[in-house]
Amino acid sequence: MSNQPNTPVLSTSVKDNINNFRCVLGSPNDLQVKEITLGNAHPCGVVGIEGLTNKDIIQDQVLRSLMISLTDSNKNIPVSGEELLLFVQSEVLPLQAIDVISDFDEAIRCILAGDTALFVEGADKVLMLSTKGWKSRGIEEPQTEGLIRGPRDGFTEDLGTTTALVRRKVQDPHLRFDTYKIGNRMKKDVIVAYIDDLANPKLVQEVKRRLVTLHKDDVDGSGLIEQWISDNYLSPFPQILSTERPDKVAAALLQGRVAILVDGTPFQLIMPITFATSLHSPEDNYQNWMISSVIRLLRIGAAFMATFLPAIYIALTEFHHGMLPSMLAFSIAGAREGVPFPAVVEAFIMEITLELLREAGIRLPKPIGQTIGIVGGLVIGEAAVSAGIVSPIMVIIVAITAISSFALPSYSTAISLRLLRFGIMIAAAVFGLYGIVLAFITIMIHMVNLRSFGLPYSTPFAPTFFKDITNTAIRTPVSHLEMEPEMLKSGDHQQNHNRKR
Numbered sequence: 001m002s003n004q005p006n007t008p009v010l011s012t013s014v015k016d017n018i019n020n021f022r023c024v025l026g027s028p029n030d031l032q033v034k035e036i037t038l039g040n041a042h043p044c045g046v047v048g049i050e051g052l053t054n055k056d057i058i059q060d061q062v063l064r065s066l067m068i069s070l071t072d073s074n075k076n077i078p079v080s081g082e083e084l085l086l087f088v089q090s091e092v093l094p095l096q097a098i099d100v101i102s103d104f105d106e107a108i109r110c111i112l113a114g115d116t117a118l119f120v121e122g123a124d125k126v127l128m129l130s131t132k133g134w135k136s137r138g139i140e141e142p143q144t145e146g147l148i149r150g151p152r153d154g155f156t157e158d159l160g161t162t163t164a165l166v167r168r169k170v171q172d173p174h175l176r177f178d179t180y181k182i183g184n185r186m187k188k189d190v191i192v193a194y195i196d197d198l199a200n201p202k203l204v205q206e207v208k209r210r211l212v213t214l215h216k217d218d219v220d221g222s223g224l225i226e227q228w229i230s231d232n233y234l235s236p237f238p239q240i241l242s243t244e245r246p247d248k249v250a251a252a253l254l255q256g257r258v259a260i261l262v263d264g265t266p267f268q269l270i271m272p273i274t275f276a277t278s279l280h281s282p283e284d285n286y287q288n289w290m291i292s293s294v295i296r297l298l299r300i301g302a303a304f305m306a307t308f309l310p311a312i313y314i315a316l317t318e319f320h321h322g323m324l325p326s327m328l329a330f331s332i333a334g335a336r337e338g339v340p341f342p343a344v345v346e347a348f349i350m351e352i353t354l355e356l357l358r359e360a361g362i363r364l365p366k367p368i369g370q371t372i373g374i375v376g377g378l379v380i381g382e383a384a385v386s387a388g389i390v391s392p393i394m395v396i397i398v399a400i401t402a403i404s405s406f407a408l409p410s411y412s413t414a415i416s417l418r419l420l421r422f423g424i425m426i427a428a429a430v431f432g433l434y435g436i437v438l439a440f441i442t443i444m445i446h447m448v449n450l451r452s453f454g455l456p457y458s459t460p461f462a463p464t465f466f467k468d469i470t471n472t473a474i475r476t477p478v479s480h481l482e483m484e485p486e487m488l489k490s491g492d493h494q495q496n497h498n499r500k501r
Contacts, residue, residue, distance in 0.1 A: 052114035054133025081122020142244035159263035169250035186218040191261040238412035272452035278410040293474035302407040311428035319432030344429035
């Protein structure tokens with residue numbers, strides 16, 4: 001809320017302050033006002049918003065404490081309004097979080113955030129009492145990052161619960177929570193979390209610098225922050241990892257990374273990351289290293305198939321028949337007999353249909369969405385084959401591609417690969433395998449030049465960190481595993497990457 005020339009100021013009159021609050025807020029029905037007189041000559045006013053405040057706290061710890069303490073004849077109650085305000089703050093109210101505010105706009109913001117204002121006649125300041133008490137969702141299992149073996153708790157929309165979950169996982173005295181209020185009109189609490197003696201100071205400083213440059217009226221969730229502070233907004237690859245899992249944030253902090261915790265969303269941010277980081281799952285640490293290594297290799301294969309499999313099929317069937325075994329070539333030719341479209345049109349029809357089914361499954365209620373996704377895919381695929389629009393082998397290719405994208409633990413990475421897949425399919429339709437190779441080289445050049453807070457996105461392969469490579473494609477045994485990656489120990493990657501907004 002910006003300061004305007006006609007913005008009211010806090011008055012020494014309780015009635016004037018209450019009237020100003022009503023005027024600015026438009027006299028809403030949920031504005032709760034209680035005027036009381038302490039003793040015989042001390043008018044006071046309590047202002048809060050119903051639904052955002054805890055009525056029990058206001059009744060038991062505020063009003064009752066005021067009435068009991070300030071009517072006690074044995075107490076030497078100050079006469080001055082300023083002194084009485086400080087006396088109430090330090091001697092009367094049992095609440096821990098009490099702030100003295102002299103700015104009207106700041107008082108309005110606090111009330112809209114769930115605090116309660118206490119006015120005292122004769123004081124041009126206000127006591128802001130922490131009485132937040134709205135209903136919030138309980139701790140549940142994350143919806144987008146399910147595990148077979150591992151903890152089941154996930155972040156909620158309440159920032160206090162989020163920080164408590166992180167502290168429960170990281171019981172380190174050097175864990176730091178630096179709080180900021182981001183947004184011009186709608187001030188939202190945002191916390192930069194890091195471990196003081198592990199995180200690179202340059203990295204922490206750069207995260208904070210980018211965060212405070214965000215000047216928007218409303219910071220709606222962590223997605224806007226992620227887009228604002230990313231190094232390259234033109235890249236399809238996520239340069240910041242979002243997660244619902246406290247154990248994932250805890251592991252990142254112990255590696256020397258930085259997390260941003262945002263109020264009002266269960267999705268919190270981790271930085272810096274690499275492409276290899278997005279293929280790792282917390283479950284890798286809960287399984288035997290050999291099992292986790294096989295699963296990681298499977299994910300790498302799934303990422304390759306999700307990106308290149310339809311394009312390879314198009315190139316082989318349209319340009320490079322001689323590279324196929326004879327029996328396989330005859331089988332594909334027989335399956336495509338009567339299909340009126342080339343392979344690239346087939347692929348686009350099936351891929352776009354699959355994307356529509358995914359979106360429909362997400363937007364519909366969960367029980368209906370699952371049914372639509374499964375039954376719709378089967379029915380449409382079977383009907384398309386029966387009608388001769390697509391070949392059975394194309395249905396298989398698209399199905400394998402979809403399953404491969406679902407195997408990736410990072411939803412943002414899976415979406416970026418799905419987007420790249422369409423461009424690679426066009427390259428394959430025009431140039432065959434040469435087009436796929438050119439597209440691959442272009443993607444690699446982009447990834448090598450891409451940065452996540454100064455850290456090259458292709459790390460630990462380019463630049464090379466041999467110790468980290470062993471824990472990228474496979475999972476290193478616990479006896480040889482270092483908690484902090486070598487690529488995060490050096491501050492060299494932080495130099496010359498301070499952006500200007």
